[in-house]
Amino acid sequence: xxxxxxxxxxxxxxxxxxxxxxxxxxxxxxxxxxxxxxxxxxxxxxxxxxxxxxxxxxxxxxxxxxxxxxxxxxxxxxxxxxxxxxxxxxxxxxxxxxxxxxxxxxxxxxxxxxxxxxxxxxxxxxxxxxxxxxxxxxxxxxxxxxxxxxxxxxxxxxxxxxxxxxxxxxxxxxxxxxxxxxxxxxxxxxxxxxxxxxxxxxxxxxxxxxxxxxxxxxxxxxxxxxxxxxxxxxxxxxxxxxxxxxxxxxxxxxxxxxxxxxxxxxxxxxxxxxxxxxxxxxxxxxxxxxxxxxxxxxxxxxxxxxxxxxxxxxxxxxxxxxxxxxxxxxxxxxxxxxxxxxxxxxxxxxxxxxxxxxxxxxxxxxxxxxxxxxxxxxxxxxxxxxxxxxxxxxxxxxxxxxxxxxxxxxxxxxxxxxxxxxxxxxxxxxxxxxxxxxxxxxxxxxxxxxxxxxxxxxxxxxxxxxxxxxxxxxxxxxxxxxxxxxxxxxxxxxxxxxxxxxxxxxxx
Amino acid sequence: xxxxxxxxxxxxxxxxxxxxxxxxxxxxxxxxxxxxxxxxxxxxxxxxxxxxxxxxxxxxxxxxxxxxxxxxxxxxxxxxxxxxxxxxxxxxxxxxxxxxxxxxxxxxxxxxxxxxxxxxxxxxxxxxxxxxxxxxxxxxxxxxxxxxxxxxxxxxxxxxxxxxxxxxxxxxxxxxxxxxxxxxxxxxxxxxxxxxxxxxxxxxxxxxxxxxxxxxxxxxxxxxxxxxxxxxxxxxxxxxxxxxxxxxxxxxxxxxxxxxxxxxxxxxxxxxxxxxxxxxxxxxxxxxxxxxxxxxxxxxxxxxxxxxxxxxxxxxxxxxxxxxxxxxxxxxxxxxxxxxxxxxxxxxxxxxxxxxxxxxxxxxxxxxxxxxxxxxxxxxxxxxxxxxxxxxxxxxxxxxxx
Numbered sequence: 001x002x003x004x005x006x007x008x009x010x011x012x013x014x015x016x017x018x019x020x021x022x023x024x025x026x027x028x029x030x031x032x033x034x035x036x037x038x039x040x041x042x043x044x045x046x047x048x049x050x051x052x053x054x055x056x057x058x059x060x061x062x063x064x065x066x067x068x069x070x071x072x073x074x075x076x077x078x079x080x081x082x083x084x085x086x087x088x089x090x091x092x093x094x095x096x097x098x099x100x101x102x103x104x105x106x107x108x109x110x111x112x113x114x115x116x117x118x119x120x121x122x123x124x125x126x127x128x129x130x131x132x133x134x135x136x137x138x139x140x141x142x143x144x145x146x147x148x149x150x151x152x153x154x155x156x157x158x159x160x161x162x163x164x165x166x167x168x169x170x171x172x173x174x175x176x177x178x179x180x181x182x183x184x185x186x187x188x189x190x191x192x193x194x195x196x197x198x199x200x201x202x203x204x205x206x207x208x209x210x211x212x213x214x215x216x217x218x219x220x221x222x223x224x225x226x227x228x229x230x231x232x233x234x235x236x237x238x239x240x241x242x243x244x245x246x247x248x249x250x251x252x253x254x255x256x257x258x259x260x261x262x263x264x265x266x267x268x269x270x271x272x273x274x275x276x277x278x279x280x281x282x283x284x285x286x287x288x289x290x291x292x293x294x295x296x297x298x299x300x301x302x303x304x305x306x307x308x309x310x311x312x313x314x315x316x317x318x319x320x321x322x323x324x325x326x327x328x329x330x331x332x333x334x335x336x337x338x339x340x341x342x343x344x345x346x347x348x349x350x351x352x353x354x355x356x357x358x359x360x361x362x363x364x365x366x367x368x369x370x371x372x373x374x375x376x377x378x379x380x381x382x383x384x385x386x387x388x389x390x391x392x393x394x395x396x397x398x399x400x401x402x403x404x405x406x407x408x409x410x411x412x413x414x415x416x417x418x419x420x421x422x423x424x425x426x427x428x429x430x431x432x433x434x435x436x437x438x439x440x441x442x443x444x445x446x447x448x449x450x451x452x453x454x455x456x457x458x459x460x461x462x463x464x465x466x467x468x469x470x471x472x473x474x475x476x477x478x479x480x481x482x483x484x485x486x487x488x489x490x491x492x493x494x495x496x497x498x499x500x501x502x503x504x505x506x507x508x
Numbered sequence: 509x510x511x512x513x514x515x516x517x518x519x520x521x522x523x524x525x526x527x528x529x530x531x532x533x534x535x536x537x538x539x540x541x542x543x544x545x546x547x548x549x550x551x552x553x554x555x556x557x558x559x560x561x562x563x564x565x566x567x568x569x570x571x572x573x574x575x576x577x578x579x580x581x582x583x584x585x586x587x588x589x590x591x592x593x594x595x596x597x598x599x600x601x602x603x604x605x606x607x608x609x610x611x612x613x614x615x616x617x618x619x620x621x622x623x624x625x626x627x628x629x630x631x632x633x634x635x636x637x638x639x640x641x642x643x644x645x646x647x648x649x650x651x652x653x654x655x656x657x658x659x660x661x662x663x664x665x666x667x668x669x670x671x672x673x674x675x676x677x678x679x680x681x682x683x684x685x686x687x688x689x690x691x692x693x694x695x696x697x698x699x700x701x702x703x704x705x706x707x708x709x710x711x712x713x714x715x716x717x718x719x720x721x722x723x724x725x726x727x728x729x730x731x732x733x734x735x736x737x738x739x740x741x742x743x744x745x746x747x748x749x750x751x752x753x754x755x756x757x758x759x760x761x762x763x764x765x766x767x768x769x770x771x772x773x774x775x776x777x778x779x780x781x782x783x784x785x786x787x788x789x790x791x792x793x794x795x796x797x798x799x800x801x802x803x804x805x806x807x808x809x810x811x812x813x814x815x816x817x818x819x820x821x822x823x824x825x826x827x828x829x830x831x832x833x834x835x836x837x838x839x840x841x842x843x844x845x846x847x848x849x850x851x852x853x854x855x856x857x858x859x860x861x862x863x864x865x866x867x868x869x870x871x872x873x874x875x876x877x878x879x880x881x882x883x884x885x886x887x888x889x890x891x892x893x894x895x896x897x898x899x900x901x902x903x904x905x906x907x908x909x910x
Contacts, residue, residue, distance in 0.1 A: 173718040193661060194684075194692050201695035203720050210662025210684070 019101035021144070022081045023136050025152050025227060026234075030106045039110060040254055045078050046107035047258055050128040052078075055445045057131055058372075058426055063138055071135055080104055113245055114258035116238040121259055126231050133227055137220050145219070154223065159188040159213060167206065167213070174206035175215055187216045196222050276322045278331055284321075286406075288456035290449045291390045291432055292375060293317050295402070299386040304339025309379055309387040311350075313370055315357050320369035320450035325358045371448045372426050391416070391425040408435050515817030515838040520587060521561065523839045524812070528582045531842055531873045532810060533882050538574035539889055541591075543681075544896045553613075555592030555599040557805050558584055567592075567805075568599040587814050590805035594686075612803035614687055617663075617680035617696065620806065621649045624674065625793040631742050631750060636815075638674050638833060641741040646676050647828055648733050649792035652726045653678060654825060656700060660722060665892050667885075668823040670836055672813025676823065677806060681892065690800055697799040702726070702791050710756050713787045715780040727783055730790045738789050757785050809885070812839050821881035822888065837877040845876040 034042075052074040060067040075082045081100040108129070115125035140148065149156070164171065164183055171183050196212040198221050199205040206213040214222060246252050276284070285297040296314040300306050306314065311332075318328060332354055333346045341350070355361045372389065381388040390399055396417055403413045412435040419428040430446045433439075437459050444455050542551045556569040571577040581589075593612035595602070602610045623642060627634045632641045650668055657663045657680060667679040688696070702723070705712045715723065738744050745751055798804060809820050817838035823831055873882055 170721045173724075174720050176718070194688070197691055197695040201698040203699050203722060206721060207660040207699075208662075209659070 019098055019105070021148060021151060022097070022101060023133070023140065023144075023148055024101075024105065025230060026105065026108050027152075027230070029109050030102075034106060036250055038106075039251075042103050042107035043110040043114070043254065043258055045080075045103070046111055049074060049078050049080060050111070050125070050132065053128045053132050053135075055447060058445060058447050060427070060445075061422070061424065062131065063135065068135065068139070111258065112235060112238050113242065113251075114255045116235040116242060117259065122232070122235050126228060126235070129231060130224055130228055134220060134224055137223060145216075149219070149223070154226065156189040156191050156214075156219070156222070159190050164188060167208070170206050170208075171213060171215075174213075175204060175218065178215060182215070189214045189216070189219060189222075191222055195225060197225065276327075278327055281318075281331070284453075287436075287460065288453050290429055290452040291402075292388065292429075293449055293453075294406075295390055296386050300335055304335050304337075305341070307385055307387075308353075309381065309385050311353065312357070313375060313387040315354060316367055316369040317449050317453075319357060321453050325355065325360065328354050328358070369448070369450050372429070372446065375449070376425055389425055389429075391420050391428040396420060403432075406436070408432070514844070515840045517814060517817070519840060520812075520814060520817075521585075523843050524585045524587070525582065526843050526846070527812070527839055528578075528585065530846060531876065531878060532581070533873060533878075533885065534574055534578050536882060536885050536889060537810065538577065540681075540885075544893065546896065547594075549598075550594055552598055553595045555595060555612075555803075555805070556808075557590040557592060558586035559588035559590075560584060560586055568602050570599040570601075572598075587812070589808040589811040591808045592805040593803045615802050615804070617685040617688055617693055618799060618804070618806050619653060619678040619680075619697075619700075620671075620675065620795055620798040621646060621653075621677075621792055622671075622675040622795065625795070629742075629789045631744070636674050640832070640834075641737075643833060644733055644737045644741065645790065645792075647831070648729060648737070648790050650676060650678075650823070650825070650828060651729045652792055653700060655725060655729070656722060659725075660699075661696065664895065665888070667809065667888055668825060669809045669820050670818070670823055670831075670833060671807060672811075672818040672820045672836075673816050677809075677820075679806075679809070688802075690802055693802070694796060694800045697794055697796040700792075701794055701796065702787055703793050711784070711788075713784040713791070715784055715787075719780070719783075726791060727787065730786050734786050734790060738786070742789070744789065754785060757781065757788060819878065819881070821878070822884040824884045837881075842873070842876040842878050846872055 053071065056067055056070045056074070060070065072082065079100055081097055081104050111125065115121040137145065137148070159167075161184075168180060168183050171188065172178050172180060190211045191214050193200050193207055193210055193212045196205060196214060199212060199214065199218065200207065205218070246255070281297070282301075285294050289297065293314060296306065296310050299310065300314070315328065315332070318331070323331065329351055332350060333343065336346050336350060337343055352361060357367050359367065375387070376389045376392045379387070381393050390402070394402070399420070400413055400417065403416065408416070412431070416428045416431050416435075419425075419431060426446045429452070430442045433442050433446070433452060433456065437456065439459065442455065444451065446452060538551065541554055552570060552572050554570060555567065556571075557565065557567045558569055559565050569580070571580060592599075593615040596609065596611045596613055597605045623630075623633075623638050623645065624635055626642070626645055630642045630645070632639050654666060654668070657666060657678070663680050663682045663685055665681040665685075667681060669677045669679065671677055699722070703712045704714075743750070744754055798806065807820060809822060811820050812818070813820065817840055818833075818836045819839060819842070821836055873879055
């Protein structure tokens with residue numbers, strides 16, 4: 001695999017051919033010279049794009065109207081190709097479509113270098129690139145979709161009219177939303193079932209003699225499979241050539257930062273340390289805690305005890321909102337002592353684990369508060385546990401009762417339950433935020449309990465000074481004035497961004 | 509009915525050596541697993557695992573020739589034999605291979621239907637027991653899966669095998685099937701799964717519009733057998749307890765219970781509760797994990813089941829309705845038959861048999877009840893051979909090779 005370097009040949013004048021479609025499979029690596037600055041800028045901007053894809057995908061149903069709108073906005077502000085025509089129209093002082101496509105191309109390959117090294121990184125990268133691809137493919141017109149398929153050698157056979165007629169009833173009953181008319185009018189593709197596994201697995205397609213009969217609008221699933229396979233193979237190959245890249249001292253630090261930065265905002269830096277008093281916690285739990293933490297706090301107060309899973313989830317959250325180690329020790333001890341644990345036992349058994357959470361014991365890792373993903377996906381609660389995500393782990397009936405106790409309106413409760421049914425747990429929590437704070441739109445995409453707290457405090461006017469964290473998904477609008485001297489402005493921005501990325505870099 | 513009370517597990521140490529010396533159909537077995545010799549080293553790179561006396565389990569057994577397979581099996585006398593994947597290298601040498609390069613490459617697509625998975629819906633038996641009343645479930649499973657694998661997925665070479673105690677296995681041997689990835693196998697298994705949920709779930713089948721053609725096909729099989737199986741044989745309406753179980757699957761707003769479900773085709777506002785009930789009682793229950801793994805080891809056809817003594821025989825689908833697991837020969841039976849000449853040996857077979865005996869050394873399964881099952885296996889192998897020949901002709905036509 002070739003990667004951007006200093007001694008490569010320059011492409012001839014066939015520039016327009018190279019980027020004649022706004023979407024690509026990234027089959028061929030770029031073969032041109034590129035400045036180090038551009039290298040950094042492109043990489044960082046694509047990373048921000050992928051992070052947005054991740055966040056927006058968690059907060060909104062994928063490919064819904066809002067999702068598309070939000071991503072469109074990201075695309076514009078980060079200068080990635082949106083339009084399908086390559087006309088050489090330049091927005092006055094702005095980047096041409098051609099330049100955007102070139103950036104898309106190059107930045108993808110740079111990030112491959114950073115994200116090929118471990119299973120986790122690869123998985124994350126592939127997931128975001130796939131979501132990104134799905135969104136972009138979905139935005140294409142029918143003609144452009146077909147163009148894309150042909151250009152990329154996906155020669156799937158279309159089903160003949162007679163065959164469609166003879167199979168009409170079967171085709172209608174095997175895919176959702178098809179009628180006799182759509183079957184007649186629209187193209188169906190005959191694809192070997194091995195290329196349509198997602199549709200086969202969920203039985204959303206008609207199968208005959210080993211072929212899946214895919215309606216035109218579903219072809220994206222097939223294309224995505226192909227994309228994933230190619231990218232997966234490519235990343236494996238990239239990993240093998242990596243040592244050569246890493247030996248280049250100019251590139252190594254950047255690549256290293258890039259691959260750590262995906263972890264994102266993790267609230268392990270307590271910028272609000274010591275700003276909360278223990279007396280405030282009860283009140284705060286009702287006003288600004290997400291449901292999971294409110295639930296844990298209540299259980300702790302009632303039972304004077306929490307099991308390990310609960311102590312970790314809640315304890316780290318408290319650390320994230322600003323409790324110091326001493327405060328934490330006092331908090332847990334005073335509660336446990338009211339129960340069956342005497343002060344001595346607390347000091348012997350439980351204090352150690354509190355100190356551990358703050359990185360003062362054992363391998364001295366400063367643990368980071370759990371993100372929503374972690375709470376939802378790992379360590380499900382069992383009998384006697386109160387941790388986890390109530391939207392995910394509670395029986396809907398119990399959840400309903402709890403929300404009623406917390407005076408959430410019946411219609412609000414229904415909306416929440418609908419989201420839970422659709423497995424959109426974080427959206428459900430966001431809705432809970434909106435209902436308890438009396439706002440239409442939360443204004444953020446929830447992915448962390450501490451984020452819930454911070455946003456809530458912001459809304460309620462604090463009492464705590466919350467330093468505004470740099471939000472990676474927020475960028476200033478495209479300003480023509482800034483673009484007249486791209487290399488200078490970019491280099492300054494790139495350095496700023498590198499600084500921000502530094503602060504996100506945390507060891508687990 | 510064949511005397512099975514003759515089988516005593518304590519006799520295995522005596523019977524097995526005889527079985528492997530004179531009865532096990534080695535040449536067909538080798539022919540099967542070589543798949544026409546199209547791929548180099550296909551047989552040599554196949555993993556077998558043996559369970560020896562005293563439960564000693566050995567993996568990564570592999571053999572270079574049919575002769576070596578025979579000799580080793582006769583020497584080790586395995587109580588159980590499993591077949592695994594075809595690897596990148598000879599399994600017996602896997603330790604000598606650089607770590608990470610020894611990989612499972614191909615294997616038949618397999619399915620394992622086990623009667624214990626139906627315990628929540630059968631009243632006649634539970635756990636490892638089976639009887640003629642619940643065996644119908646296997647018949648239904650085979651019909652449904654066989655049709656789907658052939659018609660929907662386009663597979664042609666399916667070997668259905670009785671496991672020896674309480675279930676059946678399916679080996680899909682097509683080229684394309686053997687090359688399937690883990691993801692593809694898992695997708696096929698999910699496509700074929702309709703029963704979701706464990707202990708906690710009462711209503712295990714949920715149907716909604718539109719009903720996929722596959723489900724409709726499966727329903728028509730179930731409906732054919734339902735009345736006889738569920739109402740008569742399983743008697744699901746015969747006691748309050750079992751009626752309650754059925755009632756638990758109905759939507760809450762049904763007030764009165766129709767007497768014979770299969771006669772009612774009620775579609776209530778999109779709910780297909782009658783179909784769901786039939787499927788819950790009868791539809792095949794697959795273990796997806798068995799089918800998913802390329803390196804998964806599965807009991808070999810023609811191996812013995814140590815607890816019952818029965819041989820894992822191929823099932824002739826043309827005679828499926830009359831297949832009786834209790835008629836399947838046990839090792840003690842066929843060893844006994846070996847000693848005495850069969851009274852009903854056909855005359856015209858005599859000459860051929862004597863010739864074959866001389867040719868094949870001392871292979872005498874033809875004189876025993878095992879013979880008809882080996883014939884089923886032969887037909888299966890013939891079909892694959894014909895198919896391979898057809899493909900090669902096609903290929904050489906395309907290349908204009910004459």
